[in-house]
Amino acid sequence: MHNSITKEEVLTWLEEVKDPEIPVLSLVDLGVITAVDIRPEGVTITMTPTFVGCPAMDMMKSDVLEVLHKHGITHAEVQVSFREPWTSDKISTRGREALKSFGLAPPPSGKNLFTDIDVLEHATCPRCNGTNTELKSPFGPTLCRSIHYCLDCREAFEQFKPV
Amino acid sequence: MNEIALKELLYKIADDQLILGHRNSEWTGMGPLLEEDIAFSSMAQDKVGQSYAIYNLLHALGEQEPDTIAFTRNANQFHNSIFTELPNSEYDFSLIRHFLYDTAEIIRFDLLTRSAYQPLADLAVKVRAELRYHTLHANTWIKQLGSATEESISRLQHSLDTALPHALGMFEESLYEQDLIHDSIFAGEKILMERWKQQVEIILSKTQLQLPDWDTLTAVNGGRKGQHSEHLQPLLDEMSEVFRIDPTAEW
Numbered sequence: 001m002h003n004s005i006t007k008e009e010v011l012t013w014l015e016e017v018k019d020p021e022i023p024v025l026s027l028v029d030l031g032v033i034t035a036v037d038i039r040p041e042g043v044t045i046t047m048t049p050t051f052v053g054c055p056a057m058d059m060m061k062s063d064v065l066e067v068l069h070k071h072g073i074t075h076a077e078v079q080v081s082f083r084e085p086w087t088s089d090k091i092s093t094r095g096r097e098a099l100k101s102f103g104l105a106p107p108p109s110g111k112n113l114f115t116d117i118d119v120l121e122h123a124t125c126p127r128c129n130g131t132n133t134e135l136k137s138p139f140g141p142t143l144c145r146s147i148h149y150c151l152d153c154r155e156a157f158e159q160f161k162p163v
Numbered sequence: 164m165n166e167i168a169l170k171e172l173l174y175k176i177a178d179d180q181l182i183l184g185h186r187n188s189e190w191t192g193m194g195p196l197l198e199e200d201i202a203f204s205s206m207a208q209d210k211v212g213q214s215y216a217i218y219n220l221l222h223a224l225g226e227q228e229p230d231t232i233a234f235t236r237n238a239n240q241f242h243n244s245i246f247t248e249l250p251n252s253e254y255d256f257s258l259i260r261h262f263l264y265d266t267a268e269i270i271r272f273d274l275l276t277r278s279a280y281q282p283l284a285d286l287a288v289k290v291r292a293e294l295r296y297h298t299l300h301a302n303t304w305i306k307q308l309g310s311a312t313e314e315s316i317s318r319l320q321h322s323l324d325t326a327l328p329h330a331l332g333m334f335e336e337s338l339y340e341q342d343l344i345h346d347s348i349f350a351g352e353k354i355l356m357e358r359w360k361q362q363v364e365i366i367l368s369k370t371q372l373q374l375p376d377w378d379t380l381t382a383v384n385g386g387r388k389g390q391h392s393e394h395l396q397p398l399l400d401e402m403s404e405v406f407r408i409d410p411t412a413e414w
Contacts, residue, residue, distance in 0.1 A: 052289055053212015082216075082285040087292070120299075137198040138296050139205035143212075147198075163292050 005073075007036045010043065013071050017063045020056045021142050024098045027060060031090025034081065042075025043068060048086045051143040051163070088162045100126045104145070105159035123159040125150035133157075164346050168339030169280055170224060171242065172349055175387055176271070177217035178243035179333070181233060182395070183264060184210030185402050186251055195254050203257070206297050213290050220282055234403040235410070238395040245386040246329040248395040255318040256326065258308070262301040262366070263330040267359045269294040274355060279347035302366050309370025316371050323372055331356075331382035 014033060015026045027033055027047070035046035045064055049057050061078045068076035088107035091099070096106035105126045121135050123146075130152030137147040138161070145158045187207035194200030218229035226232060247264065251257045272294060275287035308315040334356040343349040360377060367374055385391065 051209065051212065051293060052216050052286070053208045053210075055208070055212075082282070082289050085285065085289040085292075137201055138300060139198075139202040141201075143205060143208055147201075161296070163295075 005038055005043070007038060010036045010038070010045075010068075013067050014045075014064060016067055017060065020059050020063075021144075022099065022102060022104065024102045025095055027064070029092040029095030029098060031092065031095070032060070032086055033064075034084045042077065043073050044077045044079060046079050046081050048081055048084060050086050052082075053143060086163075088160060091160070099160055103127070103157065105148070105157060107160045107162040109162070120146065120162070123148045123157075125153060125155070126157055127155055128153040164280065164348065165339060165342040166224065168337065168342040168346070169348055170221060170226065171337055171339055172343055173217050173221050173224075173283070175242035175244075175337075177214040177221070177232075178241050179247050179264075179268075180210040180217070181214035182241070182243040182398065183247040183260075184208075184214060185398060186247065186249075186257075187261075189251055190257065199254075202300055203261075206261075206300070209293055209297070213293070216286055216290075220286070223282070230406065231410075234406040236399075238391045238399060239389040241389065241391065241395060241399070242387050243395075244329075244333045244335065245383055245392050245395075246326070246332050248386070248392060248398060249329060250394055253318070253322070255308075255315075256322040258301070258304055259319060259322040259326045260330075261297070262305045263326055263363065264333070265294060265297040265301050266362050266366070267330075267333050267355065269298050270358045270362065271355055274350045277347075278349060283348075305366060305372075306369050309367070309372045319370075320372050324375070327375070328380050329383045331380060332384050332386060334359075335382065335384040335387040337387065 011028055011033070015028050017027045019025045019027065019030055030050070032047050032050060033045060034048050037044040037046070045068070047057075047061065047064070057080065061080075064078050065076050089109060091106065099106045103126055105123045108123070120138060122131060123133050123135070124131050125133055125148075128150060130150050132151045133148050134151065135146065136149050136156070140147045140158050144161055144163075146161050147156065148159055149156050184207045187203045187210065190200060190203035191207070192200065194203060214233070215229050218226075218232045221232065222228060246260065249260070269291060272287045272291040276284055276291060278284040278287065305319070309319055310316070334352040336352050337343065340351055344351045364374060
């Protein structure tokens with residue numbers, strides 16, 4: 001029944017599903033879709049949360065199912081797995097640009113995080129690109145954001161946390 | 164693999180996260196400054212979310228649904244350490260507990276990344292990454308307030324002295340300790356406690372706070388076996404108040 005569908009096609013459909021807390025960023029660009037499994041009996045999407053306690057997970061799951069149903073996939077399933085855990089390096093280049101235009105600083109590469117606190121201290125301002133910034137709080141309005149202040153343009157901003 | 168030992172391990176880790184997560188949430192709207200209000204609320208959300216993920220692992224092993232596990236047990240069925248259920252008290256006590264607890268927790272999850280039980284090892288990689296923010300927060304404040312004014316130092320010292328015997332209760336051994344170690348599910352409380360002591364010493368050496376000789380302390384145990392202080396049941400009553408109005412409600 002689903003033999004003619006490709007993984008690429010399904011991923012294109014899923015670009016329609018946005019992060020409920022960042023409505024410009026698709027789940028595909030966010031990097032939380034880790035597998036698309038197409039079988040004659042149905043389609044299984046594997047997702048992994050950005051943060052374990054992410055409260056938007058259930059909404060994202062039902063949004064994914066809705067899009068698949070809309071494209072005629074009657075037997076669709078979403079499973080949550082930590083086998084391939086999400087890191088902020090999984091956000092695509094397009095996703096990073098979307099974050100920035102939304103006013104959220106994209107996360108710096110997570111690779112240096114655990115040895116270098118400076119990575120958190122000096123975020124780049126998404127408005128003026130200034131680097132003369134300071135960390136106000138490593139915790140923000142959602143689990144995945146930190147709060148910063150730009151000393152160049154004198155505006156507070158948020159950064160998607162590297163993890 | 165000894166499944167009873169595995170389940171007991173999962174219960175105690177998840178219960179610790181849930182109960183301290185709930186205590187952290189009591190700071191919402193009450194923090195001494197806005198950033199701390201947000202920090203404790205955020206850490207609460209992380210911890211409750213992490214407990215949910217571990218209750219889900221238990222559910223996959225045949226235990227009840229996460230909500231049922233979290234909201235319908237009585238105090239004597241919880242395996243959290245007594246340390247996590249103590250009231251928040253003043254901010255200095257909450258901060259000291261946060262430091263002592265999360266220092267242990269990040270080492271625990273680091274050890275669990277090498278667990279032979281793969282679903283737990285997978286989850287531990289993720290949780291460990293999140294806990295970096297919690298220890299970063301705790302270490303920053305302990306280092307600053309532990310060397311700031313006479314009042315901040317004496318308050319933290321008093322809370323540290325009160326907290327330490329309870330903190331040692333986090334490492335109360337399981338009846339199945341040897342099974343866990345033998346099956347490579349978990350490296351064991353002894354190794355965890357030794358690493359924890361080293362890390363606590365490193366951070367506190369950067370402050371004016373004094374650690375007593377470890378040998379003079381007696382651990383407050385019992386929580387892992389369901390023997391709790393008088394503080395747990397009222398916490399559970401409050402936490403499950405809404406759930407119990409209608410346990411079948413769809414939220």
